[in-house]
Amino acid sequence: MTAEIGHFALVLALFVAVAQASLPLIGAHRGDPGWMALAKPTAILQFALVAVAFACLTHVFVTSDFSVVNVVSNSHTDKPLLYKISGVWGNHEGSLLLWVLILAIFGAAVAVFGANLPPALKARVLSIQAMIAVGFYLFMLLTSNPFDRIFPPPLNGRGLNPLLQDPGLAIHPPMLYLGYVGFSMAFSFAIAALIEGRVDAAWARWVRPWTLAAWCFLTGGIALGSWWAYYELGWGGWWFWDPVENASFMPWLAGTALLHSSTVVEKRDTLKGWTILLAIITFSLSLLGTFLVRSGVLTSVHAFATDPTRGVFILALLVIVIGGSLALFAWRGPKLVSTGLFQPVSREGGLLFNNLVMATACAAVLLGTLYPLLLDAPGGGKVSVGPPFFNTVLIPLMIPMIAAMAVGPFLSWKRSDLMPALRRLRIALVLTIVAAIVTYAVHGDEPVLGVVALAMAVWLGTGVLTELAERIRLFRSPLSESFRRLGRLPRASWGMTIGHLGLAITIAGMAGAGAWKVESIQVMKPGDKVTVGGYEYRFTGAKAGKGPNYKFVGGQFTVSRHGREITKLTSEKRVYNVSQQPTTEAGIHTTWRGDLYAVIGDAEGSGGAFVTRLYFNPLVVWIWAGTLIMVFAGALSLTDRRHRVGAPHRKSSAVSLPGAQEA
Amino acid sequence: MNKRLMFTLPLMVFLILAGYFAVGLTKDPKKLPNMLKGKPVPDFALKPIKGRDDKGFASTDLKGETSLVNIFGSWCVACQIEHPFLMKLKAEGAVPIHGIDWREEDPDAGPDWLNKHGDPYALVGDDPRSKAAIAFGVTGAPETFVVDGDGVVRFKYVGPLNADIWRDVIEPVLRQIKPPGAS
Numbered sequence: 014m015t016a017e018i019g020h021f022a023l024v025l026a027l028f029v030a031v032a033q034a035s036l037p038l039i040g041a042h043r044g045d046p047g048w049m050a051l052a053k054p055t056a057i058l059q060f061a062l063v064a065v066a067f068a069c070l071t072h073v074f075v076t077s078d079f080s081v082v083n084v085v086s087n088s089h090t091d092k093p094l095l096y097k098i099s100g101v102w103g104n105h106e107g108s109l110l111l112w113v114l115i116l117a118i119f120g121a122a123v124a125v126f127g128a129n130l131p132p133a134l135k136a137r138v139l140s141i142q143a144m145i146a147v148g149f150y151l152f153m154l155l156t157s158n159p160f161d162r163i164f165p166p167p168l169n170g171r172g173l174n175p176l177l178q179d180p181g182l183a184i185h186p187p188m189l190y191l192g193y194v195g196f197s198m199a200f201s202f203a204i205a206a207l208i209e210g211r212v213d214a215a216w217a218r219w220v221r222p223w224t225l226a227a228w229c230f231l232t233g234g235i236a237l238g239s240w241w242a243y244y245e246l247g248w249g250g251w252w253f254w255d256p257v258e259n260a261s262f263m264p265w266l267a268g269t270a271l272l273h274s275s276t277v278v279e280k281r282d283t284l285k286g287w288t289i290l291l292a293i294i295t296f297s298l299s300l301l302g303t304f305l306v307r308s309g310v311l312t313s314v315h316a317f318a319t320d321p322t323r324g325v326f327i328l329a330l331l332v333i334v335i336g337g338s339l340a341l342f343a344w345r346g347p348k349l350v351s352t353g354l355f356q357p358v359s360r361e362g363g364l365l366f367n368n369l370v371m372a373t374a375c376a377a378v379l380l381g382t383l384y385p386l387l388l389d390a391p392g393g394g395k396v397s398v399g400p401p402f403f404n405t406v407l408i409p410l411m412i413p414m415i416a417a418m419a420v421g422p423f424l425s426w427k428r429s430d431l432m433p434a435l436r437r438l439r440i441a442l443v444l445t446i447v448a449a450i451v452t453y454a455v456h457g458d459e460p461v462l463g464v465v466a467l468a469m470a471v472w473l474g475t476g477v478l479t480e481l482a483e484r485i486r487l488f489r490s491p492l493s494e495s496f497r498r499l500g501r502l503p504r505a506s507w508g509m510t511i512g513h514l515g516l517a518i519t520i521a522g523m524a525g526a527g528a529w530k531v532e533s534i535q536v537m538k539p540g541d542k543v544t545v546g547g548y549e550y551r552f553t554g555a556k557a558g559k560g561p562n563y564k565f566v567g568g569q570f571t572v573s574r575h576g577r578e579i580t581k582l583t584s585e586k587r588v589y590n591v592s593q594q595p596t597t598e599a600g601i602h603t604t605w606r607g608d609l610y611a612v613i614g615d616a617e618g619s620g621g622a623f624v625t626r627l628y629f630n631p632l633v634v635w636i637w638a639g640t641l642i643m644v645f646a647g648a649l650s651l652t653d654r655r656h657r658v659g660a661p662h663r664k665s666s667a668v669s670l671p672g673a674q675e676a
Numbered sequence: 677m678n679k680r681l682m683f684t685l686p687l688m689v690f691l692i693l694a695g696y697f698a699v700g701l702t703k704d705p706k707k708l709p710n711m712l713k714g715k716p717v718p719d720f721a722l723k724p725i726k727g728r729d730d731k732g733f734a735s736t737d738l739k740g741e742t743s744l745v746n747i748f749g750s751w752c753v754a755c756q757i758e759h760p761f762l763m764k765l766k767a768e769g770a771v772p773i774h775g776i777d778w779r780e781e782d783p784d785a786g787p788d789w790l791n792k793h794g795d796p797y798a799l800v801g802d803d804p805r806s807k808a809a810i811a812f813g814v815t816g817a818p819e820t821f822v823v824d825g826d827g828v829v830r831f832k833y834v835g836p837l838n839a840d841i842w843r844d845v846i847e848p849v850l851r852q853i854k855p856p857g858a859s
Contacts, residue, residue, distance in 0.1 A: 165753040290686060297690075332694050339687035346683040383696070 019069025026062035033143035037136035099183035106159035137205035189234030195227025200296035217279035247597035260302030270371035283353035363421030419476025441475035463528025474517035508650025519639030525632025546629025568613030607631035718811035722801025733801030750789035758836035
């Protein structure tokens with residue numbers, strides 16, 4: 014019964030979304046306030062209906078209703094409650110339901126909190142949101158119904174992929190989806206602006222909180238996924254350039270560019286067409302991410318569903334959404350007039366440089382991810398593009414960008430000079446050179462890229478701090494004056510400072526873990542000792558045991574340095590009862606200097622000997638500490654006063670415009 | 677560059693990509709991977725079920741002619757759903773069907789079930805201890821293997837067969853298999 018209620022709610026949500034997609038849009042075109050006002054109740058009703066559907070699906074999972082196909086394929090009575098719940102979105106159909114639920118949450122949020130938006134803009138934005146929703150409802154109801162029944166119902170389910178039974182991964186997809194789907198807001202605002210034919214400071218300010226929120230969630234989601242891969246896959250790596258990872262990284266690059274270019278629109282009334290295009294591209298890449306993972310066009314370790322019919326449907330959806338919006342952009346975009354002019358060396362110029370690098374990096378990742386497909390389509394055979402491609406292309410792009418990142422905030426709007434900015438950064442430059450020399454002295458020039466990357470991190474970090482010191486006139490005016498200025502800094506500028514600092518920390522982590530990781534694979538008998546990265550790992554033996562729905566072999570290691578015991582590590586190799594799929598749980602001890610990381614492999618012979626993999630990952634935790642700081646910075650910026658007090662009023666009210674005739 | 681052209685460029689790039697996607701979709705038929713596919717059937721020799729006084733069913737019986745090996749059990753509800761279709765296949769005589777009676781606790785249960793619903797199988801082996809089923813990598817019943825005349829597993833289908841699946845999935849596999857001896 015619950016499944017039928019959920020199914021019915023989903024069908025109703027489709028009809029409500031159709032109404033929401035059409036009536037307010039027509040109302041905005043005709044200037045009819047009554048029809049425009051329909052946007053709010055329909056958005057809220059649509060959200061309520063999807064919420065019911067989602068609750069129903071959660072209910073059938075929690076109660077293990079094995080007459081529902083989805084539950085049979087992805088759940089099992091032995092599974093702990095947390096994973097019964099995360100099983101709801103740990104599969105193709107359920108993750109789509111989560112997708113539309115989040116879409117509806119964002120829509121309802123605009124309906125409720127968007128009181129300061131002009132009614133016509135609000136109506137259009139919500140209609141466009143609903144159009145996206147209609148596409149997804151149809152996709153679910155026609156090809157991927159999460160509530161399909163099975164007859165005869167089996168006695169038990171097939172269980173969730175054991176790799177996905179992990180607390181980090183239970184919340185990773187919702188975070189990532191909040192990011193992906195959050196960019197739909199920027200998209201809807203961009204399409205509405207194209208229809209209205211106007212983009213101005215007020216528009217930029219309205220979109221910003223949504224873009225910022227989406228960016229924070231996406232950043233957090235990517236970090237969580239990378240952290241999960243680090244401790245669960247047991248390879249000691251944290252990023253694999255896997256198509257699914259790239260699918261989340263591309264919208265991040267485009268979204269980061271969007272975040273920066275929209276400030277130019279807000280402050281200087283220029284780069285309008287480009288910003289609109291970025292908003293479309295960012296959301297398109299989010300959709301593409303869904304497509305890449307789900308369609309079977311590209312396969313990867315964590316692809317959930319592969320089915321050509323679904324693929325054709327998603328492709329059609331993509332062509333309509335992306336092709337349609339880009340066509341609209343081609344038609345209406347040239348009419349957006351920018352008024353602000355600027356010199357190449359200026360704040361705008363710096364942000365534009367950031368945008369170009371981000372866009373190029375994004376295009377490179379897209380190319381690398383799709384290359385196997387592009388080559389295969391005309392019959393070129395199957396190939397895969399590995400990390401070497403991405404590293405070779407992205408690192409040379411990122412080095413000049415980070416170099417510029419420290420300088421950019423010193424430049425003034427419109428027109429600026431490079432030399433004074435560089436002069437103010439001379440202390441940062443000295444510190445950077447010192448850092449490079451010290452690193453070189455410790456590690457030698459192997460690999461030289463590690464030295465460069467670490468130096469770049471120091472350059473960015475010190476550059477950001479120098480800028481903050483300049484801003485509060487530290488050491489130039491009395492300390493009390495500096496503190497007073499510090500207290501009066503707007504939160505948005507704190508956001509920038511802290512966010513850039515977070516990136517510096519992340520880069521330092523990447524440099525350390527990428528360049529000086531130490532790895533050792535061997536067979537160890539109990540009592541054997543191996544030294545890795547200056548730490549002595551002693552294997553004290555392994556014993557077997559049982560978890561709630563798996564059996565495991567747990568290996569114990571004692572790690573010491575200079576004869577002093579530092580920690581004991583336990584690594585488990587698990588085999589899940591239902592699927593018989595093995596997983597590894599790495600034993601990890603985290604310090605600021607680096608992670609001690611031990612993994613137990615297969616038994617070798619009968620003498621209690623095991624294959625073991627031992628790692629020292631220098632600075633690796635800095636990667637996630639830095640991303641966490643970036644997320645915090647984004648959230649801080651979100652609380653900036655200008656988002657709370659509402660946007661300035663437009664010169665003329667958009668309500669009175671009959672459709673888009675002003676453009 | 678012409679301004680209008682610049683604004684149209686993203687659309688053109690996207691359409692080219694979409695074209696590639698469309699081609700990519702047609703090129704990627706995903707089938708259930710099967711470890712045994714393309715390999716000889718595992719060795720097994722099963723005793724006959726009660727009431728059938730033939731020699732039982734062994735891997736050597738699969739040489740010479742394309743055949744189906746169907747895993748079933750009297751306890752399996754989905755097998756009962758599949759059963760009438762197997763009877764129809766037998767009546768058409770398209771391809772011999774052999775059965776593995778899997779995991780019967782009561783030695784009479786399998787024969788009783790076949791007496792009641794009809795017996796579509798040329799040969800039937802009794803596999804109460806899952807010896808053959810484990811060798812075949814069976815994940816559940818019913819499951820059907822297509823084995824060619826050289827005794828090589830060509831396809832595995834999980835779940836009950838029906839007319840649609842026969843036409844869309846199994847028949848194309850059978851058509852690909854050349855008769856033994858033909859070049």
